[in-house]
Amino acid sequence: MSSHGNTVDPKKTVLWDAEYHGHDVISTRSLGFFLYLLSDGMIFATLFAAYGVLSYSHNYFGGPTPSQFVHPWYTFTQTVSLFLSVLAYGMGMAAMKNRNRGGLISGLLGALVLGVVFLCLDVHDMTDLARQGITIATSGGTSAFIILTQVHAAHIFFGLIWILVMVAQVSSKGFTTDTVGRLLSLRMFWHLQAIIWVFVYVFVYLWGYIS
Amino acid sequence: MSSVRGYLSGFLISGLLMLAATYMAATHAFPPFGLLMVITVCAAIATIAQTYFLLHIDTAEHNIWNTVSLVLFIPLFVLTIGLTWWMFSQLYLHTMPAMAGMH
Amino acid sequence: MQTSRKKQLAGIWGGPALLGLWASTANASVFWLFDPKGVMADTDLYYMIVDLLTMGAIVGVTALLVIWFMWRYHKGKNRGSYHPEWSHSSFLEVVVWGIPIIAVGFLAYFAVRGTFELNPYNPTILARDTQTAGKPVRVDVVATDWQWLFVYPQYHMAVANQLVLPEHRPVFFRLTSTSVTSGFFIPQLVGMIDAMPGMRTKDALESGHVGEYQGIASDYAGAGTSWMTFKTRIVSQENFIGWVHKVQSSPAVMTESGFNRFARPYINVHHRVVYFSQVPSGLFDRVLMEVMRGKTWPVPPQMTENMVAYIQKQSAEHRD
Amino acid sequence: MLVQLPGGWNPLLGRLALDQIPYDNPILAPLFVAVVIGTLVMLGLITYYRKWGYLWKEWLTTVDHKKLGVMYIIIGLVMLFRGFIDGLMIRTQQVWANGPHSSGVFGAVHGYLTPFHFGQVYSAHGLIMILLAATPLLVGFMNIIVPIQIGARDMAYPYLNALGLWITAAAAVLIMISLFVGDFAHNGWFGYAPIFELQYSPGVGVDYWIWTLQLTALGTTLGGINLLVTIIKMRAPGMTWFRLPIFVWTSLSANIIALTSFPALQVALGLVAADRYFGSHFFTAGFGGNLMLYTNLFWLWGHPEVYFVILPAFGMMSEIFPTFSEKPLFGYVTMVAASFAIAGVSWMVWLHHFFTMGAGPQVNSFFSVATMLVGIPTGVKVFNWAFTMYRGRITYSAAMLWAIGALFMLLVGGMTGMMLAVPAINYMVHNSVFVIAHFHSMLLVIVYAIFGSVIFWFPKVFGFRLDEHWAKVMFWLFTAGSMLVFVPMYMLGFMGMTRRLDYVFNPAWHPYLAVMEAGIAVYCLSVLSFVMLLYVSIRDRVKNRAEADAWGSSRSLEWLTHSPVPFYNFAVTPHVNARDEVAWRREHGLDGRQPDRYVDIHMPSNTGMALYIGALTFVLGFALTWRIWWLSLLALVAIILLMVIRSFRGDDGYTITGAELERMEKDALRNRTRADGKYVTDGLGQLAGAAMAYSRNSPPMGGNSSSGSQSGI
Incomplete structure (x- = not known):
């Protein structure tokens, strides 16, 4: 605010900063990725808005509603496997802190396997629904239900590819600025999927089941 | 924070809350509206626990911008969902009188 | 600076020209x-x-x-x-x-x-209007691709592409559409409201001025939107009764299957007006429900690639 | 899972067939020939002058934020021209097809465009002007100026920046291809449900529209993240929040909007795609869909998007007014607050685009009042600009004229905007040409600000000023054109004329439409004067050579470094001491002082990867449009593979030593004082090279095989 001071001594004023090397690379990276994740969160918020609008009883067009086709305990196993996957990833990150490469890789592999379990359960659920004639084309309500859950599943799918890539990178390169930065970004990505799953699970599966 | 204990607490809190919510929903423990309230509370606590223990959102200096941006985003999520739902509940009320209120 | 001054003048010559244009057509009815x-x-x-x-x-x-x-x-x-420091x-x-x-x-x-x-659902301004006389007229409006059907349920009759209303009586509309969203707009009488397929909006108007007013489809609804206009005539009470009798003695009748024919895509380039002396009761609600159940009157692929050809085909079919 | 399609489909080519090429269309076929010849001439010239290598090394693979910004602006200007031609076609159709006795040709009953073709023209016009002209132009300026204004050496993610550019370019190519292969959507630029459903739009037009929009959304989101992180993390020492130039503040608020709102667009379009490809029922009238949900989701993005494009324009005006008033901006803090107030309120107003939906008076009242709130910070901004001129010393240079023009446009647009915010008025003018005139007034604010900025910042990027005389000629012609087109349009709005009429049924409107057509002719002259402006300026570039501080009264940090800006922006990171650093240094006699010592700096390497991925997104969009499933899958897998490959290779960048820097800086200073200006005198290629006047022989390359010596990209 007091930028226009009266007297300035040209010899004492700092005009250039040769020693300035900028900012910490990893935190700059993770901020950018976090912003991406938030915009991804907005995608889910918009999908939830759409789901809310399309989950009135007339939106199911007289057809099956989630209260008829959701099985809470089945989906709970999905919840458990996703949470365990996230936990495994977290254990891997704790190992990384101790520069334990083997621990990290086993954590990643654990997360991978449990993520695959989650995805298989989801695919099984969807094919089961399709067999009962409940598809994306059944009614506006089922369209919203299936898109919302499957967009989440698609995130899991791409996360799994990324985990695979990171397993390969950590094995070949070890801990570099690049790999550590990416592992941190992936951690945010993976953990955010768990947070979003809480909403999907509670407000789409459970609420759909009870209403 | 990014310790084994943090991750375990995050897992246990959210896992148990989801277990409770699933149990109550599966057994229809309360009337629908009360049930909705209860599972909403479960979801809220689980989300907060996960945000804190897993995403490490706090006011530490290297995280501050992540926290700031999250705090700025949350009202937008609420506005997006809330205003849309309100708008369409009103629209259904006005244009589909026979259908509205059958949520 | 000298040259730019000239350009400045050249730049604002448009102003007076526009004013002249305004003045030349400045009779209010435009x-x-x-x-x-x-x-x-x-x-x-x-x-x-x-x-x-x-x-x-x-x-x-x-x-x-x-x-x-x-x-x-x-x-x-x-x-x-000049105060170079002044900024607050x-x-x-x-x-x-x-x-x-x-x-x-x-x-x-x-x-x-x-x-x-x-508020189009319940305009309090109408209730406050003191000139209101007589009971309200009800009109059900169905927008098709690309015609308007005005059903007068109180008189069991319907008119396509023309709206005739008595003066000093409130008119309450219910609106829906068979295909896409359209807009109901009579600039001198009432503002726009969407007519949406599968939904029922409302609107209302009242006029004390006998005359003919332009009605417009204000929302883009596809190829025939520009021709989807209708004249609105406000007539005296007696003339309205006479007009109702005229419509009721028209040979054409609207049936349920007739409506299915009527709702097929039709570009009303000739401003055709049809009087239907009879209408099945509950047509509006039935259309609404049918559309909600997924009935559509699809537009044939590429039908408007050559409009002259389409219009010829349309005329050849003698549709009504 | 996939829907049944009307018309043919085969596994190899999808819906693509020879009869999808409109070779018999009397408007498109000659245009197609012209485009082909033009492209061949361009390619021939590049080959003849042996510029392929230069083009590849300096532009196609660059990650330099300035060159990327210049390319954004070139895309924006080209698409602005395309959009203008569309506008010309719309105006010509309406003035021709007026009244029942008007003639018709080319299969149209009246005028020369069939309704279906007319629908495509105005849909393309709107989409192009908003997303492929205004947005790239503004993103381009943010790209060029923001990093220099905050004293950064590049963006936070140079590679992501290039990726954003090439995805935007892919979107531009996709919409241009739709002219010659297949057709475009006729549902308006924002789309109407359910008119874009397969029953009402069976062709590929809507699919082109979906994927073009998706690509621009993706590109803009990437750019938005990049600018946000750059502003938050890359500021020079001493550049505290309240020393940021207003353009940086508005860029920050604009990109917050972009980041938060574009996902809504992506969802809206994704759901349209689900309807069209998988037969779901989000926006159908029947089967439990809700067609207004589409409108809701679209404007959930659409309205914030309006502020995304207007806020940077406000920032540009806030830079131009103080410079040519020789005074600091009035009410800096208020200006910042106003920008964020606009950004914040932009999330609560979107329903005013569909007041006539009939959601009831409570909903309409809420959104009406929220919309009016936007008027408060906008009004504050206008007053602040006015008081910046107050007690100043105003020079009416061309840039200042454009900024003042923007101010007056904003007054008109703001006033009509406050009318539209009142539902009682909105019911009468919604979907009328009054609305068109209103938002064109607002978009003209952006266009005026952009042309002002082109003139204002041109010397910073290219090292010489644009010709003032022709810049003013263009300004007055453009203003006359705007008057002639949009004043009658407001009048027609009061006459009740609705928008998108391909046949104008009321002959009483004809005189006004004729005046608008005359306005279009004047606009054409202003386009010609823009070409003339470029020609004369390039011809006289030596005479118009610019100093570091091109206007002599500049204020913010970008004017500290040389004009043109060297590829490393600042040889030594400046230390910021005041809000308007350059003005502060000038006032204290510190201007022109150079650093006394140079240290090594680190720069990112060039890479072709962004270009490849951009090209693949085009292939993906094209394949999805035509439902060529194998190609879509191939493109998607290739994109993922390229990303994985790049992540394995990493980007180590390269180092410029202090000694090398010192030599380049000395050269720059010598060049600056040399009268003959030799380094910008040989041909147009060198003109573009001006921005690289200090560059090393060739920047190191990664991403292609020719540079095996590099450790990474």
Whole structure:
């Protein structure tokens, strides 16, 4: 605010900063990725808005509603496997802190396997629904239900590819600025999927089941 | 924070809350509206626990911008969902009188 | 500077030319929005004037202020003193925030009041109108691709592409569409409301001015939108009764299967008006429900690639 | 899972067939020939002058934020021209097809465009002007100026920046291809449900529209993240929040909007795609869909998007006014607050685009009042600009004229905007040409600000000023054109004329439409004068050579470094001491002082990867449009593979030593004082090279095989 001071001594004023090397690379990276994740969160918020609008009883067009086709305990196993996957990833990150490469890789592999379990359960659920004639084309309500859950599943799918890539990178390169930065970004990505799953699970599966 | 204990607490809190919510929903423990309230509370606590223990959102200096941006985003999520739902509940009320209120 | 002055003159010659244009056609009836003939449109104009006066005052003063600053602080002309440091004034800050806040507060009051007065589902302004005489007329409006069907349930009759209403009687519309969203708009009588497939909106109007007014499909609905117009005639009560009798003696009748034919895509280039002396009761609700159940009247692929050819085909089919 | 399609489909080519090429269309076929010849001439010239290598090394693979910004602006200007031609076609159709006795040709009953073709023209016009002209132009300026204004050496993610550019370019190519292969959507630029459903739009037009929009959304989101992180993390020492130039503040608020709102667009379009490809029922009238949900989701993005494009324009005006008033901006803090107030309120107003939906008076009242709130900070901004001129010393240079023009346009647009915010008025003018005139007034604010900025910042990027005389000629012609087109349009709005009429049924409107057509002719002259402006300026570039501080009264940090800006922006990171650093240094006699010592700096390497991925997104969009499933899958897998490959290779960048820097800086200073200006005198290629006047022989390359010596990209 007091930028226009009266007297300035040209010899004492700092005009250039040769020693300035900028900012910490990893935190700059993770901020950018976090912003991406938030915009991804907005995608889910918009999908939830759409789901809310399309989950009135007339939106199911007289057809099956989630209260008829959701099985809470089945989906709970999905919840458990996703949470365990996230936990495994977290254990891997704790190992990384101790520069334990083997621990990290086993954590990643654990997360991978449990993520695959989650995805298989989801695919099984969807094919089961399709067999009962409940598809994306059944009614506006089922369209919203299936898109919302499957967009989440698609995130899991791409996360799994990324985990695979990171397993390969950590094995070949070890801990570099690049790999550590990416592992941190992936951690945010993976953990955010768990947070979003809480909403999907509670407000789409459970609420759909009870209403 | 990014310790084994943090991750375990995050897992246990959210896992148990989801277990409770699933149990109550599966057994229809309360009337629908009360049930909705209860599972909403479960979801809220689980989300907060996960945000804190897993995403490490706090006011530490290297995280501050992540926290700031999250705090700025949350009202937008609420506005997006809330205003849309309100708008369409009103629209259904006005244009589909026979259908509205059958949520 | 000399040359730029000339250009400046060249640049603003358009102003007087436009004023001349305005003057040449400045009989009010060209400006439909300034020449309302119904209670609803009257009220719309009232709010427009309130808003224009408020905003015009602020914007006008601001524009003059800017022009004055531009003249006074022109570099080298030495008309105003130069204060290179001056960039803050608490008083002015309060003023620059205060004026818009007051103006917005003032207009917000009118905006909310107007929204309720002109609420298409229940316009309170109609209830307050003292000239109202007689019981309301009800009209069910069905927008198809690309015609209007006006059903008069009280008289068990329907008219395509023409609306005739008695003066001094409130008219209540229910609107829906068979295909895509369309807009119902009679500039001199009532503002726009969407006619949406699978949904039922409402609107209302009342007019004390006998005459003929243009109705428009205000929302883009596909190839035939530009021709999807209808004349609205406000007639005296006696003439209205006479007209109703005329329609009721028309040979054409609307049936359920007839409606399915009627709703097929049709570009009304010849401004065809059809009177249907009979209409199955509950047609409006049935159309609404059918559309909700997924009935559509699809547009054939590429049908409008060559419009002349399509119109010929359409005429050859002799559809009604 | 996939829907049944009307018309043919085969596994190899999808819906693509020879009869999808409109070779018999009397308007498109000659245009197609012209485009082909033009492209061949361009390619021939590049080959003849042996510029392929230069083009590849300096532009196609660059990650330099300035060159990327220049390319954004070139895309924007080209698409602005395309959009203008569309506008010309719309105006010509309306003035021709007026009244029942008007003639018709080319299969149209009246005028020369069939309704279906007319629908495509105005849909393309709107989409192009908003997303492929205004947005790239503004993103381009943010790209060029923001990093220099905050004293950064590049963006936070140079590679992501290039990726954003090439995805935007892919979107531009996709919409241009739709002219010659297949057709475009006729549902308006924002789309109407359910008119874009397969029953009402069976062709590929809507699919082109979906994927073009998706690509621009993706590109803009990437750019938005990049600018946000750059502003938050890359500021020079001493550049505290309240020393940021207003353009940086408005860029920050604009990109917050972009980041938060574009996902809504992606969802809206994704759901349209689900309807069209998988037969879901989000926006159908029947089967439990809700067609207004589409409108809701679209404007959930659409309205914030309006502020995304207007806020940077406000920032540009806030830079131009103080410079040519020789005074700091009045009410800096208020200006910042106003920008964020606009950004914040932009999330609560979107329903005013469909007041006529009939959601009831409570909903309409809420959104009406919220909309009016936007008027408060906008009004504050206008007053602040006015008081910046007050007690100043105003020079009416061309840039200042454009900024003042923008101010007056904003007054008109703001006033009519406050009318539209009142539902009682909105019911009468919604979907009328009054709305068109209103938002064109607002978009003209952006266009005026952009042309002002082109003139204002041109010397910073290219090292010489644009010709003032022709810049003013263009300004007055453009202003006359705007008057002639949009004043009658407002009048027609009061007459009740609705938008998108391909046949104008009321002959009383004809004189006004004729005046608008005349305005279009004047606009054409202003386009010609823009070409003339470029020609004369390039011809006289030596005479118009610019100093570091091109206007002599500049204020913010970008004017500290040389004009043109060297590829490393600042040889030594400046230390910021004041809000308007350059003005502060000038006032204290510190201007022109150079650093006394140079240290090594680190720069990112060039890479072709972004270009490849951009090209693949085009392939993906094209394949999805035509439902060529194998190609879509191939493109998607290739994109993922390229990303994985790049992540394995990493980007180590390269180092410029202090000694090398010192030599380049000395050269720059010598060049600056040399009268003959030799380094910008040989041909147009060198003109573009001006921005690289200090560059090393060739920047190191990664991403292609020719540079095996590099450790990474």
